[in-house]
Amino acid sequence: MQTPRSVSRSQLARQKQRNKEIDTITLDLIENALKSTLQEMDAVLLRSAISPAIREQYDESSMIADHKGHMVAGHFGSYIAEMLRDNTFDFSPGDVILQSDPYKSGGAVSHINDWMVLIPIFYDQSLVGYSSMFGHMVDVGGPVAGSASVSANSIFGEGVKIPPIKIYDKGNINQAALDLVLNNTRTPQMNYRDLMAIVAGSRLGEAQVLELCDRFGRQTYTHACGQLLSRTRQTMKQLIINTLPTEPLSFEDFVDDDGCGNGPFKMRLTVWREEDNAYFDWTGTSNQAPGAINFYLHKGMFKMFVGACLIVNFEPQMLLNEGFYDLIHVTLPKGSLVQP
Incomplete structure (x- = not known):
């Protein structure tokens, strides 16, 4: 049966929202779209970063989480629950969180060279998920170049720990925080470009989730996330x-x-x-x-x-x-x- 031309894409999306159970084809489409999204996020970062740690060693990873912070698709365990337990954020569209402290993420980053970015995803003013990536910075301060001192006897001997902070607030960059972070590394220009590449990859994940919500409807997308977790x-x-x-x-x-x-x-x-x-x-x-x-x-x-x-x-x-x-x-x- 053909769909009448008078039925708009948004009307089809609303119709799908009313269906509590998602058919297998729709679920598979969303699943494979999320798989492709991870690959695209990685590609953006690998092609945009300039440090050998990311471009050549592929020391990075990506994740898409649902509105509760559960990893729906990704390569590293979700840290969002641990981060939000100890840090209260009033999330808004355009926010970008940066952190590198293993103890603020439950160990999701294994050392402070890994800079992790988190973007809350809003659709029609409702939180529908999170997009996140991390990448290894070649230097984050500390007593030795590369910030991997074999003589360090505490985490404070490695370099600068970044607690979860808004590096972008409602789309506006927090230049003071960024300057403070970059001033404590031997490679500020390289770290800046790598950080912007991580942000760009995470924003692509955000855009792809919003496209799925446009295509299938917000409720269908969020329900699909739950079904993918259950499957x-x-x-x-x-x-x-x-x-x-x-x-x-x-x-x-x-x-x-x-x-x-x-x-x-x-x-x-x-x-x-x-x-x-x-x-x-x-x-x-x-x-x-x-x-x-x-x-x-x-x-x-x-x-x-x-x-x-x-x-x-x-x-x-x-x-x-x-x-x-x-x-x-x-x-x-x-x-x-x-x-x-």
């Missing part, structure tokens, strides 16, 4: 049952030295499942090292590692998102190498 969760349930042991299995390895003459340091992980829930316990891992080998592991990031491993190997067509995170239980001992 990945159902797949992960079966993967856990098929691949993980019911009896706990442990593995351990050692880091010989922390660069300051201390060591060795043990890394121990125990894995098992209970029905369709998986458990990963780092108990037995050595206490944090005096030297710079500690890794503040984000639970969401680790869950993403698990999901990526299972999905890539057994269900490569499945969309990687955090819909399955409640099925993965992670124990990270405080004060250890993985939770300093």
Whole structure:
């Protein structure tokens, strides 16, 4: 049946909003559009940045989250809940958040060289999601060039930590904050261009989500995000049952030295499942090292590692998102190498 020419695109969008259940074709279209969006975001950043860390090493990543901050499509665990728990923002269209502090993002960035950008996405004045990217800066201050001192015995010995700040407020750049950040790096021009490339990639993600809302309607898009999370969760349930042991299995390895003459340091992980829930316990891992080998592991990031491993190997067509995170239980001992 052909659609009458008198029916406008906006009318079709409103009609789709009234349909509570989304048909499989529409859901697949939105899913693949989000997959393509991630690739386009990465392409914008890789082609626009000028530092070798991003252009040649590909040390960057992208993410699209729903209005609750859940990663719907992406390559790193969503940090939005942790960030908003400790920082209150009155988000408006045109806002851009910049941060690089692992302790302000639950460890979503592993060190302060990673500058992360977050853009809230508004459609008809309603928050429909977030677009986010991070990229590795070649220098962020500190005692040594490159900001990766092997003799650093705290995060303050690495460089300048950027707390979550609005680098753009309602579309207007916060020049004072930007000047302060760039004044504390040995490569201000390179960092500035890389930061603007990260912002550009994140804005492309914002634009693509808005286009999906235009095409399918806001309610259809937000409902599709929920269904995509649920679909990945159902797949992960079966993967856990098929691949993980019911009896706990442990593995351990050692880091010989922390660069300051201390060591060795043990890394121990125990894995098992209970029905369709998986458990990963780092108990037995050595206490944090005096030297710079500690890794503040984000639970969401680790869950993403698990999901990526299972999905890539057994269900490569499945969309990687955090819909399955409640099925993965992670124990990270405080004060250890993985939770300093």
